Amino acid sequence: MKSTLFGILQRIGRSFMLPIALxxxxxLLLGIGASFTNQTTIHSYGLESxxxxxxxxxxxxxxxxxxxxxxxxxxxxxxxxxxxMGMAKKEKEVAAISGAIGFFIMHATINxxxxxxxxxxxxxxxxxxxxxxxGINSLQMGVFGGVITGLGVAALHNRFYRIELPATFSFFGGxxxxxxxxxxxxxFVGILMFYIxxxxxNGILHLGGLVNSAGYAGTxxxxxxxxxxxxxxxxxxxxxxxxxxxxxxxxxxxGVTVSGAQNIFFAELASPNTKEFSVEATRFMAGKxxxxxxxxxGAALAIYHTARPEKRRLVLGLLLSATLTxxxxxxxxxxxxxxxxxxxxxxxxxxxxxxxxxxxxHIFNVGVGQTFSGSLIDxxxxxxxxxxxxxxxxxxxxxxxxxxxIYYFSFRFMITRFNFKTPGxxxxxxxTKLYTxxxxxxxxxxxxxxxLNGDGLNISQTIIAGLGGAANISDVDCCATRLRITVLDExxxxxxxxxxxxxxGVIRKGKGVQVIYGPHVTLIKSNLQDCLESV
Numbered sequence: 320m321k322s323t324l325f326g327i328l329q330r331i332g333r334s335f336m337l338p339i340a341l342x343x344x345x346x347l348l349l350g351i352g353a354s355f356t357n358q359t360t361i362h363s364y365g366l367e368s369x370x371x372x373x374x375x376x377x378x379x380x381x382x383x384x385x386x387x388x389x390x391x392x393x394x395x396x397x398x399x400x401x402x403x404m405g406m407a408k409k410e411k412e413v414a415a416i417s418g419a420i421g422f423f424i425m426h427a428t429i430n431x432x433x434x435x436x437x438x439x440x441x442x443x444x445x446x447x448x449x450x451x452x453x454g455i456n457s458l459q460m461g462v463f464g465g466v467i468t469g470l471g472v473a474a475l476h477n478r479f480y481r482i483e484l485p486a487t488f489s490f491f492g493g494x495x496x497x498x499x500x501x502x503x504x505x506x507f508v509g510i511l512m513f514y515i516x517x518x519x520x521n522g523i524l525h526l527g528g529l530v531n532s533a534g535y536a537g538t539x540x541x542x543x544x545x546x547x548x549x550x551x552x553x554x555x556x557x558x559x560x561x562x563x564x565x566x567x568x569x570x571x572x573x574g575v576t577v578s579g580a581q582n583i584f585f586a587e588l589a590s591p592n593t594k595e596f597s598v599e600a601t602r603f604m605a606g607k608x609x610x611x612x613x614x615x616x617g618a619a620l621a622i623y624h625t626a627r628p629e630k631r632r633l634v635l636g637l638l639l640s641a642t643l644t645x646x647x648x649x650x651x652x653x654x655x656x657x658x659x660x661x662x663x664x665x666x667x668x669x670x671x672x673x674x675x676x677x678x679x680x681h682i683f684n685v686g687v688g689q690t691f692s693g694s695l696i697d698x699x700x701x702x703x704x705x706x707x708x709x710x711x712x713x714x715x716x717x718x719x720x721x722x723x724x725i726y727y728f729s730f731r732f733m734i735t736r737f738n739f740k741t742p743g744x745x746x747x748x749x750x751t752k753l754y755t756x757x758x759x760x761x762x763x764x765x766x767x768x769x770x771l772n773g774d775g776l777n778i779s780q781t782i783i784a785g786l787g788g789a790a791n792i793s794d795v796d797c798c799a800t801r802l803r804i805t806v807l808d809e810x811x812x813x814x815x816x817x818x819x820x821x822x823x824g825v826i827r828k829g830k831g832v833q834v835i836y837g838p839h840v841t842l843i844k845s846n847l848q849d850c851l852e853s854v
Contacts, residue, residue: 330796330803330831334405334469335555338397339691345390346585346690350700352384353588384589391585394563395465396422396453402469407476408794413494414476420498421505422468426457428509429516433457448517450576458516461578462563463523471508472501524565531568531599535678538602542677546670549652550659550826555798561603568599580604584688588701595709596686605685605715606677607649607693608702610726613719614672615645615654617726618665622658625734626743634743644838649692652800653837656823658730662739668729676722683714778843779850781820786832787811789851793830797844801826802834 355361356377361370370376390397396419403418404411433439439449439456450459460467476497484492491499530537541561548554561567567580572593577586583600587593598605619642626634641653659666687702687710702712734741786792786806794805806812807830814825817834826833836843 330406330794330805331402331466331470331556334402334473334796335398335559337401337405338394338465339555339559341390341397342690343697345387346697347387347700348383349387349391349585349588350704352380352382352387354700354704356380356384357591388585388589391582393453395460395462398462398465399468399472400465402466403472403476405796406470406473407480410476410480410494410497413480413497414473417476417498417501418469418472421472421501421508422465423453423455424502425464425468425505425509425512426452426455426460428506429457429513430455432510432513444517448520458512459520459576459578460512460516461565461582462559464512467508467512468505471504472497475500475504520565523560524569526566530561530566535681538606538681539674539678541603541674542606543670543674545677546673549655550666558603567603568597570597570600581688584701588688588705593709596688596705598681598684598686601686601688602677602681604689604693605680605687606673607689608685608687608698608715609680609719609722610673610676611649611651611693612646612695612698613723614669614676614726615651616642617723618658618669618730619654621727621730621734622741622743625731625741630743637742641837646695648838649689649694649697650799650838651692652835653823656800656835658739658741659824661741661744662734662737664737665730665733665739665741668733672722672726672729676718679718680715683718684711685715685718686710687712687715776846776850778820779847782817782834782843782847783850785813785816785820787813792851795844795848795851797840800835800837800840802832802836802840802844802847804832804834806830806832 355366355370361367368374370380399418399422400415401418403421404415407414430439433449433456438444448459449456451457452460452464479496479500480494482492482496483489484496530541533540545554545558548557561579562581563579565578567578568583569576569578570583570586571577572583572586573590575586577583580600580603583597584604587596587600619638623631623634623638638654638657641657645651645654655666655669658669687698687705689697689701691697698712698715702710702715705712707713733739734744738744782802783789783792786804787808788811791806791808791811792804793807796803809827809830809832812825812827812832814827817825820834822834822836824835826835
């Protein structure tokens with residue numbers, strides 16, 4: 320039962336990655352556009368002649384602001400499409416369009432019932448209960464509406480995409496049946512949601528109030544849990560409700576009720592009336608910046624200094640690449656997994672320090688939001704460029720500076736005290752666990768595995784063998800740094816063989832297998848799928 324639940328959750332988590340991947344670009348457009356069309360910023364820097372109303376740059380930046388804002392305004396339908404596509408096993412494009420259809424019909428149904436019952440008039444429902452969704456005035460379901468639609472459509476798709484209908488109706492069989500059954504199903508789901516969502520919404524708001532009432536302790540616990548779920552790939556499932564629903568708070572901005580920490584931040588970012596960003600919203604985001612930008616480099620330096628002298632040169636290149644990836648892009652898995660599997664106790668310490676970072680940012684009113692991760696780009700865009708008065712970004716730096724030596728000395732002490740086999744400290748018969756592409760090529764040449772597509776095919780063949788053969792693989796997908804695979808028989812999986820393909824680690828829970836590679840995992844997935852299709 321536990322392994323089945325883990326498999327479902329990891330598939331849900333990876334399906335979140337498609338809509339989440341939109342956020343950095345949308346945030347970049349919105350952040351730059353909002354920053355340099357803000358009249359206060361323009362006056363402060365004396366840029367009226369360059370960025371003032373009527374200038375070409377002002378018009379361009381206004382367009383950028385609008386283009387970025389529309390993505391955040393329509394995230395629910397993107398989740399409906401992305402989750403349906405991500406959870407579908409085959410014919411994913413059909414699942415995607417069916418997810419959109421189900422989403423439209425559900426909200427149109429709710430709108431009709433609200434109108435019939437006279438609930439669209441002002442004051443008929445509590446503030447924040449209603450919201451505009453793609454022009455439809457419906458119950459404010461946020462991304463939960465998208466996720467509910469995506470999951471349901473994916474279940475229908477996987478069950479019926481090969482259905483055969485009687486000859487008279489055969490045209491509507493197979494994949495054509497999916498949008499039809501999705502439309503019918505989500506008409507009834509819309510009716511159901513009309514009656515039960517207000518109760519669920521109240522429960523979410525009360526739970527959000529409980530989290531907020533926990534104050535700094537609640538923020539600490541949130542930070543610890545968010546980081547602790549990284550190895551299982553379930554962190555997206557955990558933090559997304561805080562970012563996109565009433566769990567992360569509710570605020571009225573320019574007369575509009577906005578729910579969800581990230582939604583609140585970007586609504587404030589787009590508003591010309593914002594004097595200071597809401598810390599009650601950014602408490603779920605800002606804490607990443609100090610330990611991303613200072614703590615993780617401190618940990619990397621400790622790993623380097625404790626490596627064996629003859630391996631330091633190799634370790635330096637690997638750690639430098641992984642650390643720059645964490646700082647510049649906010650993808651921390653490469654450096655975190657470099658010590659997670661060798662020394663789990665170090666990861667426990669890392670989780671506690673991450674929670675401390677979140678709590679301190681809350682205490683010192685750091686109001687810096689983010690799109691996807693706590694990268695340097697997000698920090699500059701949503702903190703520094705907004706001005707210290709609005710974001711208090713300097714406090715994040717002041718928190719991060721002492722985190723660097725705390726990470727460095729605590730990691731160095733524990734590595735030497737317990738003789739952890741972190742990169743560069745492995746036994747002579749073991750390879751350093753972080754691989755470069757040149758290492759992989761050299762190993763493949765040594766093993767003389769050859770193939771039509773070079774290294775990509777060699778690695779794919781190794782992965783397939785490590786998963787027990789093509790016949791044992793049920794589903795293949797990936798998130799930001801790892802392959803997420805469902806197998807038919809977990810006993811046929813060979814961890815050692817998977818690691819020989821260049822993986823930094825393997826996580827298994829029943830039939831769910833995660834193989835960690837790093838940010839280039841999408842290329843590995845594409846090569847693997849091509850190889851499977853040719854088998």
